[in-house]
Amino acid sequence: MSGSRLAPPFGTRIERSRPISFLFNGHVLAGLQGDTLASALLANGVRLVGRSFKLHRPRGIFSCGIEEPTGIVDLIDGSHRTPNVRATLAELHDGLAAQSVNCWPGVAFDVGSVNGWLAPLLPAGFYYKTFKWPTWRLFEPAVRRMAGLGRASLAADSDRYEEVSAQVDVLVIGGGIAGLCAATAAAEGGARTTLLCAGPVPGGTLGWRGDPAIAAKIAKAARAGVTIMTRTLAFGVYDHNLVCATEQLAGTATLPGALRERLWKFRARSIVSAQGATERPMIFPGNDRPGVMLAGAADKYAHAYGVACGRRVVIAANGDSAYRIAGSLRAVGMEVLAVLDRRPNSHIGAHAEGVRSLAHTAIGRVIGSSSVRGCIAVAADGHSTPPERLNCDLILSAGGYAPAVHLHSQAGGRLRWVKEASMFVPDGFAPGLVSVGACAGVFPQAIVAEHAEEVGRALALGFTVPAAPVGGLGRSLASSRLGTARGKQFIDLQNDVAVSDVGLAALENYRSVEHLKRYTTTGMATDQGKTSNVDALVLLGELTRREPAEVGTTKYRPPFAPVSFGALVGRRVGSLYRPLKRLAAVDWHAARGALFEHFGNWHRPAAYPLAGESLHDAAQREARSVRRSVGLFDGSPLGKIELWGPDAAQFLDLMYVGTMSTLAAGQARYGLLLNEHGVVVDDGIVARLGEGHFWVNTTSAGVERTAAAFEEWLQCEFTALKVLVTPVTSRFGNVTVCGPKAWEAMAAVGFDAALAPNSMRHMTIRESAFGALPLRVLRASFTGELSYEINLPVEQTGEMLERLWPAVTGRGGCVYGIEALEILRTEKGYIHVGTDTDGTTLPGDIGFARALDGKRANFVGRRSLLRPAARDPQRLQLVALAPADGRTLLPTGAQVADGVPPTRAEGHVTSSYWSPELEAPVALAMLARGSERLGARICVQHLGRRIDAVVVKAPFVDPLGERLHG
């Protein structure tokens, strides 16, 4: 335990007068307002935070920001459990409770740490190589249980999330000096400018260092009209300058049901990336031990949070930045034992006053397992000077910087390698996006400010954007591995990828950096390799004798940092996930005891069970009463489209199987709708209301697709036809009266005598009226009974049902739901498109082969019906099935197959019900060569059960169709 709080004035972010108490693995610890969980843990001397992904090695806090690979915890907040939170970003609040990840029973004594001994069995790509005998499946559960990080909550998330779209002229991403200068200049130039700052306060490095100039810069930005958004992280740049960002609304404790995150979708004319740079770690044996961290992070913990991460510091370096940090740490009162610089003297371009500096020296070993207790300094070549023990308690890594080029790359920008500073920087600008400051490879503060201001001004006023004056980082060495050392040297700390894994990949000829990434998983963890990507590709270059520029980087893709599912889902949860359509007469149905279920997007009555009656029994009773007397049905969801225009008839001939142009006014005809592949996609009834006026009924689920298909064919192919398509489903209610006493019931309440079955034939339509109410009455039937579909203004549906109700019930009838309808249509052998048909069904397969013969039009899908595959005699065809024993219901979806599985299926059951009329099961099926197999015995197989069935003649009920006519 060696962390401690420094005395004032250090600690620009913390408020010493506001203590906070929090829990870590059940222990009560104290922090201060303004702390992050990481800074508070370090202040309490907590080094060991969690166990690593694969090898269960002890890990601690490594950085002070978004790049954190190892300081990962689960946050538990009341009923919430947020897994894999980076402790470096979690703002401390009273009552915060954090728990270590991937360890059991505890982080200090972890059974899984035995994996460290098993490391030789777990090299890169181990799942392709080891645990192969006898089978990977034997080992997989254990391996999966041992790997991973935090645990997700099993409870529903009670927080709310929302989504906002915004348009801006200039969107600046990053709240440091570069971002502030660019945003201010853009706003002063008249551009609507928003600045996104990922942390709780803008100001960047200068801000936490306490530079007095920064407050003035922030004030100036606000005066210029810049909208500054804090705790807002841009995670992706998408097509046409769309930037997505998440705003954390609950930086502190959340109340259940509170708005937690907001997803912003910014459409920007210009984007400025000012995301800074990430320090590159050094690579040496034991470089993952708790107590090893990035040099800049220790500097920030000291200045921003007043936390000394250790007392005696050794800095491992291969860049000039190490010396500045050494000086900075001395100034806060930390003892710097030595800077161990990997480079020869001739390459070192800086020094720190009063700090011992050893050139051409590296760390050969870290002493201490769960906390650093010292290190052994060795000559970089392994032999020229004797090893020396340094009794440090903190080892800092200063390997140079990697500019945050992610957004530039996401936007389509190219990168170039700057050899002197060993870094990739943007090569020019990305389309729509300009980088400024450290993420552009520009480091000296004065030059950053000047360049950023010029960029902001140019974007606002439309001037040429000035190129980035890259430089100012000093010299840094790309190669940072210690070739002679023993022990694991880590590249990717979060995914436990070591130098040896990259070496193995190179040995096995995974030379492409994309292959390296997939094979070793380097850079694929939740930190997306922010501290490992450049080291990995530099190392691959060394191992394959190529320059980093030649090796290149993997493609940067969104998201830049993890995004919660909640933020992406927003309000689209619960009843808003898939909003349901409700019937206009929903209250009437509820009052009649309807049992509602979801059919497509509709909330509809499945049946109307009486007290004590099951859904099945209710449907049987309802179906029986339709056959015996009369039933009332709300068919309002039925798709309805009106077609107008002189070419409407010709158009319908081109859309449907079945000729519609020969219909006289008042006549109706069944039609099948195909797609261009010849597949049946919808069916329904087309009725002619006048010369250039048609009424088209589609399936309830298919009306939107059908209307869209009509529009597409009209607008894109049959462009000469004059037709107007008007979907009217929601305009008309549909009350269906059905059964032998249907007309009797209608006549009893006063419907026009002209609608009587003897004057209005089956498959005709009449414009009629009921009192003042205009009606379109269609005689068509999906049940095989005399049936009137009364289309009326939708808001009158409930009233019409209520008017007919006594006349129906007075004749022994009832109201029926979808379940009864399914029974009735199956008894008649009528198909339900999408249930009995699928994406392979052609009209010939369901008995419509002859419908094509007399027709001339080259209707949609027709040519596909002439392909050899369409005429294959082995095709599945619709048949009616009955169980051989006359009693056993054939399960819907069951396969038809002879022999013992696994065997080739020759079809499947598509609809199956108990028929109340026959008091026996009835079923429809798709069966190979079905049309020629009448009378054949087949075998239906279901979960190991075999049921014998017979192909029978459809329909099961009223084969001559006499009932249709009443």
Add this chain to the structure above:
Amino acid sequence: MMRIPCILCGERDESEFTCGGTAHLVRPPLEASDREWAEYLFFRDNPKGVHLERWRHSYGCGQWFNIERHSVTHEISSVYAVTEPPPR
């Protein structure tokens, strides 16, 4: 997500549109060979560069129209009616 210029309504977010794929396909007559019909149904160029394609402003005016779009940069260089010939 792109910004797509509807031929009637102007620029809108891509989420308001439906893509109809390659434009200017010619629908063969009933007498076409199986090969010609298969090419019409299934064979498409996949250019790295300029692509002519159909879009519908489904959650807007409902109009179908053609655009010329670069498949790498997504730059939309032309918007024209379905019945118009391709640009250039």
